[in-house]
Amino acid sequence: MAHKKAGGSTRNGRDSNPKYLGVKRYGGQVVNAGEIIVRQRGTRFHPGRHVGIGRDHTLYALVPGKVVFGFKGAMRKQCVSIEPMQLDTEAAA
Numbered sequence: 273m274a275h276k277k278a279g280g281s282t283r284n285g286r287d288s289n290p291k292y293l294g295v296k297r298y299g300g301q302v303v304n305a306g307e308i309i310v311r312q313r314g315t316r317f318h319p320g321r322h323v324g325i326g327r328d329h330t331l332y333a334l335v336p337g338k339v340v341f342g343f344k345g346a347m348r349k350q351c352v353s354i355e356p357m358q359l360d361t362e363a364a365a
Contacts, residue, residue, distance in 0.1 A: 299341045302357070303333045309352055320344060320353030 297309045310331040319325045322335045337354040344351045
């Protein structure tokens with residue numbers, strides 16, 4: 273007579289996948305165009321110069337350069353900008 277007792281139903285058993293939010297590239301780091309800088313819910317960080325914002329509020333670089341965190345506007349909102357890289361024309365020649 274080896275059998276299990278009735279288990280009944282459980283109210284647990286559900287779990288969502290992690291969303292991997294946060295800052296991906298920090299101030300001073302060099303990024304290429306299209307690289308994700310911040311993944312966020314809402315606009316905790318706002319886009320500055322040369323930074324785009326995605327439909328899910330992801331901030332990404334529009335040009336290659338150095339990441340700069342700062343503040344902008346009268347409300348002093350945190351923003352992320354990109355300082356474009358200076359191309360050395362003498363080095364290329």
